[in-house]
Amino acid sequence: MWEVDTRRLAGKVALACNILAHEGQGDVTLGHVSARLPAPGRMLMKAAGWGLEEVSPSDVVELGYDGHVHSGSGRGHSEYPIHAEIYRAHPEVGCVVHTHPAAAVALAARGETIRAVSHEGVLFHGVPVFEETTALIRDAATGAVLARTLGGHRAVLMRNHGVVVVGETVEDATVRAILLEKAAAVQLLAGREAELRWSPAEEIELKIRQIYHAGNMEGFFAYYTRRLRAALLLPPG
Numbered sequence: 001m002w003e004v005d006t007r008r009l010a011g012k013v014a015l016a017c018n019i020l021a022h023e024g025q026g027d028v029t030l031g032h033v034s035a036r037l038p039a040p041g042r043m044l045m046k047a048a049g050w051g052l053e054e055v056s057p058s059d060v061v062e063l064g065y066d067g068h069v070h071s072g073s074g075r076g077h078s079e080y081p082i083h084a085e086i087y088r089a090h091p092e093v094g095c096v097v098h099t100h101p102a103a104a105v106a107l108a109a110r111g112e113t114i115r116a117v118s119h120e121g122v123l124f125h126g127v128p129v130f131e132e133t134t135a136l137i138r139d140a141a142t143g144a145v146l147a148r149t150l151g152g153h154r155a156v157l158m159r160n161h162g163v164v165v166v167g168e169t170v171e172d173a174t175v176r177a178i179l180l181e182k183a184a185a186v187q188l189l190a191g192r193e194a195e196l197r198w199s200p201a202e203e204i205e206l207k208i209r210q211i212y213h214a215g216n217m218e219g220f221f222a223y224y225t226r227r228l229r230a231a232l233l234l235p236p237g
């Protein structure tokens with residue numbers, strides 16, 4: 001039996017999946033969200049076989065970093081090493097989102113990173129592009145290269161594949177994933193990197209403090225939750 005805290009976290013992982021789908025990041029049954037558990041080497045992760053919009057708390061499973069399902073019903077995603085190796089390498093990360101959003105994939109295919117073209121861009125200015133492989137990441141060694149490429153950044157673009165976005169909390173990583181895609185979409189509209197002008201370094205830091213502080217990030221997650229409920233015609237919960 002899961003403890004109350006684990007159950008609550010599973011509910012949040014499921015909600016994060018639903019929000020990401022509603023904000024346009026669904027891709028058939030691909031893409032996943034995980035959260036670190038307090039027990040060493042354990043994480044909660046969306047089960048394989050479901051679209052992000054279909055996930056309920058019972059479709060979240062407890063996995064070891066070796067991919068073994070310890071509790072919950074369902075299979076783990078084959079790309080679990082993305083999540084496991086990031087948790088292993090980055091103790092400050094509490095949540096990992098992996099999706100295949102169109103604008104970010106298009107931008108990385110041009111060999112470009114995100115620039116602080118829009119407000120959102122300040123969070124991801126200069127994020128690394130992972131180029132070790134464009135295929136699925138199904139082994140620990142490749143996952144470890146991805147985790148190293150991520151370094152201390154909030155996200156990594158995976159060329160010809162998708163994105164990985166991390167945060168201390170589920171709220172953080174989910175909101176960041178939505179903001180990253182908006183930043184990429186605006187940048188594609190603006191043109192090639194060589195033609196762009198972006199916020200100077202000191203304003204990048206200033207705008208992160210002004211707009212993307214912890215209070216706002218929680219508020220944005222609450223907003224996306226209300227937006228989802230409104231679209232589902234559910235009463236506020």
Ligand SMILES: [Zn+2]
Pocket residue numbers: 030031079098099100136161162
């Ligand atoms: Zn993928």
